[in-house]
Amino acid sequence: MERTMTLATMKTALFYGARDLRMEETPIPHPKPGEVVIRVETALTCGTDLKTYVRGTHKMIPTLPSPFGHEYAGVIAEVGRGVTELEPGMPVVTANSAPCNQCYFCRLERHNLCENLRFLNGAYAEYVRVPKRIVRQNLYRVPPGVPFERIALLEPLACVVHGVERTGIAMDDRVAVIGAGPIGLMFVRLIKMTGADVIVLGRSPWKLDAARRYGADHVIDVTAGDPEKHVRELTDGRGVDVVIEAVGLPEIWERAINITRRGGTVNLFGGCRKGSEVRIDTHKLHYEEKRIMSVFHHPPRYVAMAFDILLRGEVDESVLISDHLPLERLADAFEKMERREALKIALTP
Numbered sequence: 001m002e003r004t005m006t007l008a009t010m011k012t013a014l015f016y017g018a019r020d021l022r023m024e025e026t027p028i029p030h031p032k033p034g035e036v037v038i039r040v041e042t043a044l045t046c047g048t049d050l051k052t053y054v055r056g057t058h059k060m061i062p063t064l065p066s067p068f069g070h071e072y073a074g075v076i077a078e079v080g081r082g083v084t085e086l087e088p089g090m091p092v093v094t095a096n097s098a099p100c101n102q103c104y105f106c107r108l109e110r111h112n113l114c115e116n117l118r119f120l121n122g123a124y125a126e127y128v129r130v131p132k133r134i135v136r137q138n139l140y141r142v143p144p145g146v147p148f149e150r151i152a153l154l155e156p157l158a159c160v161v162h163g164v165e166r167t168g169i170a171m172d173d174r175v176a177v178i179g180a181g182p183i184g185l186m187f188v189r190l191i192k193m194t195g196a197d198v199i200v201l202g203r204s205p206w207k208l209d210a211a212r213r214y215g216a217d218h219v220i221d222v223t224a225g226d227p228e229k230h231v232r233e234l235t236d237g238r239g240v241d242v243v244i245e246a247v248g249l250p251e252i253w254e255r256a257i258n259i260t261r262r263g264g265t266v267n268l269f270g271g272c273r274k275g276s277e278v279r280i281d282t283h284k285l286h287y288e289e290k291r292i293m294s295v296f297h298h299p300p301r302y303v304a305m306a307f308d309i310l311l312r313g314e315v316d317e318s319v320l321i322s323d324h325l326p327l328e329r330l331a332d333a334f335e336k337m338e339r340r341e342a343l344k345i346a347l348t349p
Contacts, residue, residue, distance in 0.1 A: 011349065012125035013330050015068040018056030021331050022065075026125075031080030034132030036139070038092060042148040043123040044071040044321070045333050045345045046156060047181055048271075051248070053334045055273060060096075060119045067122030068330075070096035073142065073152040077127060083135065093151045094130055095138035095158060095303045096120045111299035112162070124330055126349040137300045140307050149346050150317040151310055153186075158298035158306040160186040164194070165302065166295050167267045169242055171195035174235055178256055179246035179270065180207035180219075182320050182344050187244050187269075189214040189315055196242075199234060201227050204340050210319050231259045239264060246270050250278045257281075262288040269295055320344045 009025045016022060031037050049069060052058040060070070073093040079086055086092070099106050099114035106114050122128045130139065142151050160183060169175060173196040177187045180202030191198050192215035199218045200211040208219040220230050232239060239261035245253055248270030256266050257280060272278075284290055298306075309315060323345040325333050333345040 010126035011327060012122070013068045013327070014065045015052070015061065016065045019053060019331075020056075021053065021068065021334070023328055023330070028127050029129035031078055031083075031129060032132070033081040034083060034135060035080040035130055036076050036083060036086055036092075036135055037078040037127055037129050038072075038074040038094070039077040039127055040072050040123060040125060040349050041074040041091075042072060042152050043069050043327070043347045043349070044149075044152050045330075045337060045342075045347070046071050047183060047337075050334055050337050051271075054338065057274075060121060067125065067128075069123030069125070070119075070121055071152050071155050072123035072128065073148040073154075074128075080132075086135075086139075086141075091142040091144075091146075091148070093140050093142055093154050093307075094120070094134055095155050095298065095300070096123075096134075097297065098131070098133040098137040098300065100133070109299075112297040117297075124327060124347065126327075138303050143311065146311060147317065149321055150313075150315070151307075152346075153310060153315060153317060153320065154303065154306055155298070156183060157186055157309065157315060158303040159183070159295075160190055161305045161309070162298045162302040163187065163244065163267060163269050163295045164190045165305075166293070167242060167244070167265060169194050169196050173197070173241040174199065175242040175244065176201060176231060176240040176256075176259055177211075177216075177244045177246060178202075178252055180204065180211050181246065183269070184244070184246035185210055185214055185320060185343070186315065187246060188216050190309075191244075192216075193314065199231060199240065201231075207340075207343070210343065213316075213319050228255065228259050235261070238262070241265070243267065244269055248272050250276045253278045254280070257284060257290065257292065260290055262290070265291045265293065267293055267295060271296075321346050324348070 076090045099111035100116040103115040176199045200216045243256040245256040322343045327349045
């Protein structure tokens with residue numbers, strides 16, 4: 001049975017371009033067949049959204065102006081025709097995309113590279129309409145007692161689960177994580193769950209403290225001395241077995257390659273600006289047999305794994321969520337993140 005809300009408009013953030021974010025009144029969406037509308041209880045800021053806010057463009061936002069935001073959790077407000085197992089009042093969380101399961105890359109089981117990947121934006125609003133494909137593949141009911149702020153970490157944690165699984169980290173590895181932002185910190189937490197040792201490189205003392213809270217064995221302040229030399233001192237001069245680059249700057253990609261031992265693995269996880277170029281010493285690739293890889297986004301199976309990790313309470317959201325603001329102060333939230341004064345900020349519509 002289709003259920004209808006009576007309110008007419010809602011507050012929503014529309015993204016018009018670089019640093020042009022406007023809070024406007026827009027019609028509350030209603031679901032098409034197979035869709036649901038969710039009342040947002042908590043939306044989280046994201047490093048990808050910050051990059052988009054500063055740069056003015058991203059793969060997930062093909063046209064402007066656009067609804068904005070993709071990390072959230074809330075309560076179902078309305079369901080469309082054909083939705084039989086969900087009903088208004090249910091707490092839920094979704095990922096921000098779903099694959100088509102029919103294209104070339106989906107047939108290769110590389111669903112994150114789907115040629116028709118359906119993205120969802122619009123979490124920075126009072127309500128968000130969830131497409132049928134995401135409802136079918138990446139919507140989860142939230143059990144009682146699980147905080148919205150914790151479960152709203154589903155999408156970024158799914159990306160990190162994907163990164164850890166694809167990198168192939170062993171229990172006795174020494175792993176360097178470059179970047180102590182939310183993604184880097186989630187990598188620290190999951191890598192420690194594998195039993196590996198973790199060295200974190202960052203520039204903010206309070207973020208490095210957060211890395212310690214998540215179990216980092218060593219932290220290195222890159223503003224004090226030579227960080228590459230420090231890594232080698234910690235690894236008997238060889239370099240680490242695995243590096244996770246979680247910053248997204250060409251010069252940091254180069255550092256990641258430099259601190260990896262012969263035969264080691266470099267995961268260039270942080271996305272650089274389109275058109276960026278990186279200098280690579282070919283000797284290090286060929287004669288030192290370094291393996292360079294990258295991981296983008298998440299297939300549905302890693303969303304499911306991330307959901308289970310969050311339900312078990314394995315990731316303490318209080319380490320990642322450093323501030324709380326009303327939705328109307330979204331631009332202030334991004335400016336605060338850009339000044340490195342916050343990790344994730346929880347926004348309440």
